[in-house]
Amino acid sequence: MIAWKHATMIILSAAVMGCRSPVEHQRLTPTDPVVSDSDDIEAIALSCSGCHADEARPGIPALSGLSSGDLYDSLSSYKRSTDGSTVMHRIARGYSDEELQRLAEHFGEES
Amino acid sequence: MPTQPFFPNRRDLLSLISAGTISAMLPAKVYAQTHARIVVIGGGFGGATAARELKAYMPNAQITLIESNSVYTACPFSNLVIGGLRDLSAQRFSYDSLSASGVNVVFDTATDVDATTQTVSLSSGTSLSYDRLILSPGISIRWNAIEGYDEEASAIMPHAWKAGTQTTVLRQQLEALDDGENVILTAPPAPFRCPPGPYERASLIAAYLKSNKPRSKLIILDAKDQFSKMPLFLEAWAEHYPDHLEWRGASDDGRVSRVSPSTRTVHTDFEDLSAGVVNVIPPQKAGTIAERAGVTDATGWCPIDAVSFESKLVASVHVIGDATIAAPMPKSAFSANLQAKVCALAVAELMSGHSPSATTLANTCYSYITEDQAISIVGVYHNEDGVLSSVPDAGGISPLAADAGIRQLEAIQAASWFETITAEAFG
Known part of the structure; x- marks a missing residue:
């Protein structure tokens, strides 16, 4: 029996940890290259797509639909939780609050 | 078929916005100017991912993947096959999707690398020139390191x-x-x-x-x-x-x-x-072609700069995956896939006159302990100054004495991870 709180945390985490593939960028972005302040966040986000696909898979939902605020709250609670039961609990601890905030802004909907 | 009205989704909208303006939210990077010749040797989790990402970052570059076998058989989850819980056919992946993405996939064996002339020799007798070479050769067995244990x-x-x-x-x-x-x-x-x-x-x-x-x-x-x-x-x-x-x-x-x-x-x-x-x-030790290319050291593995994954021994040759000396990052499919993505971005930047920056990397490895229960280990790493180090107080293993539900959830996540990472590498 999977505890509800775990399932909830995973669903929330998935939204944050999903990643865009550069494959999609090439189709829609004619600029060469676009350089912005969030360059490093795109590099940091490369880790995410090892687990999170564009579509949801059992136990690892897709990135979509959550606000940046909710994403940050989710990542932040993973980081601060003493429960290490999922990989996200242990991964989130490796990122500064600022990195989590920028990841949330990077992936989330504007709130 | 009637023409459908265009209803852009969120991602399309964001991409369109970023195309016209500077968007801090979506730094869509494409390096269309470079026509560089990039050769990737080895079509496993590292090489296949690297080839795909290189083509995406540099749509006008020539990306060639050299792989000996036309079908890849994945190691992760092969222990389930050995345990009788999975068919080997579920481990097999073709390169059709990679070819369709514009990567030139060549089924041949790389026999030598000349770093001076920047050419790769193939067993068919042909050779390929490169501006940058990415080696993802995996491992080779140290035959006779255990006395009597040879190929036979x-x-x-x-x-x-x-x-x-x-x-x-x-x-x-x-x-x-x-x-x-x-x-x-x-x-x-x-x-x-x-x-x-x-x-x-x-x-x-x-x-x-x-x-x-x-x-x-x-x-x-x-x-x-x-x-x-x-x-x-x-x-x-x-x-x-x-x-x-x-x-x-x-x-x-x-x-x-x-x-x-x-x-x-x-x-x-x-x-x-x-x-x-x-x-x-x-x-x-590192796969054989790494030795031929001169990128292995006395340990048999490949020292790299962990920002660009360029060899510390041979210029313009990058090494990713199991062959690298990347500890504390482990020799895992997740690591190979992520190193491929980081390396592809770095190579695209280098070919376009930019310098790659240090970043944060992660790794996740699941292991089954029973048919339907798994455990995990994760790590988070920095690569400042080209040296990988574990981020303090992050990462670690699943909790001890956890109830079966936690183990079962990790088994479910492991299966989803396999689907995702193989799709990212092989399409």
């Missing part, structure tokens, strides 16, 4: 540490085992591909024995006293396989120095042990 011996005592025929041989031997005959698994010294892999395999073989050959037992003879996820595996073995799995570390005469394939006997310092099935997971 591996037909009798399979290593099954490269998935494919060896996986099938080991599985068939287990099926043919008489109830009451033992199985020996020898585990190698570090570093080696997939640190928790031998112990996941031991768990799944023990599960098979428990159900199908209840009078048989698996004995792990280990060249080490410590191994990945050790407390979790020991806990799982005590719970699930008290009568079917025994581990002997190096301090307990676990190190195998010699094998006698004809009698399926292994020799430690003080003992000779025979078994019905002997799975030798031998010492390893």
Whole structure:
């Protein structure tokens, strides 16, 4: 029996940890290259797509639909939780609050 | 078919916005100006991912992937095949999608690299020039590092540490085992591909024995006293396989120095042990082409700058995946895939006159302990100054003494991870 709180945390985490593939960028972005302040966040986000696909898979939902605020709250609670039961609990601890905030802004909907 | 009105989704909208303005939210990077020639050798999780990402970042560059086999057989999850829980066909992936993405996939074997002229020789006799070369050669076996364990011996005592025929041989031997005959698994010294892999395999073989050959037992003879996820595996073995799995570390005469394939006997310092099935997971080193390219050091592995994954020994040659010296990042499919993405971005930047920056990397490895339960280890790493280091107080293993639900959830996540990472590499 999977505890509800775990399932909830995973669903929330998935939204944050999903990643865009550069494959999609090439189709829609004619600029060469676009350089912005969030360059490093795109590099940091490369880790995410090892687990999170564009579509949801059992136990690892897709990135979509959550606000940046909710994403940050989710990542932040993973980081601060003493429960290490999922990989996200242990991964989130490796990122500064600022990195989590920028990841949330990077992936989330504007709130 | 009637024309559909265009309703852009969120991602399209964001991309369109970023195309016209500077968007801090979506730094869509494409380096269309470069027509660089990039050659990737090795089509595993590292090489296949690297080729795909390079083409996406540099749509006008020539990206060539050299791979010996037209079908890839994945190692992750192959322990489930050995345990009788999965068909080997589920491990196989073609390169059709990679070809369709614009990568020039060449089924040939790279035999040599000339770093001076920047050319790769192929066994077909042709050669390829490169501006940047990315090696993702995986591992090769150190034959005879264990006395008597050569390629011929591996037909009798399979290593099954490269998935494919060896996986099938080991599985068939287990099926043919008489109830009451033992199985020996020898585990190698570090570093080696997939640190928790031998112990996941031991768990799944023990599960098979428990159900199908209840009078048989698996004995792990280990060249080490410590191994990945050790407390979790020991806990799982005590719970699930008290009568079917025994581990002997190096301090307990676990190190195998010699094998006698004809009698399926292994020799430690003080003992000779025979078994019905002997799975030798031998010492390893970087794949052969890495040596030919001159990117290996005295350890047999490849020192790299961990920002760009460029070799520290040969300019314009990058190395990713199991062949690298990337500790504390482990030799895992997740690491190879992520290193490929980081390296592809770095190469695109280098070919476009930019300098790659340090970043944060992560790794996740799941291991099955039973048919439907798994455990995990994760790490988060920085690569400042080209040196990988673990981020303090992050990462670690699944909790000990967790209830079955947590283990079952990780097994479900492991299966989803496999789907995702193979899709990212092979499409």
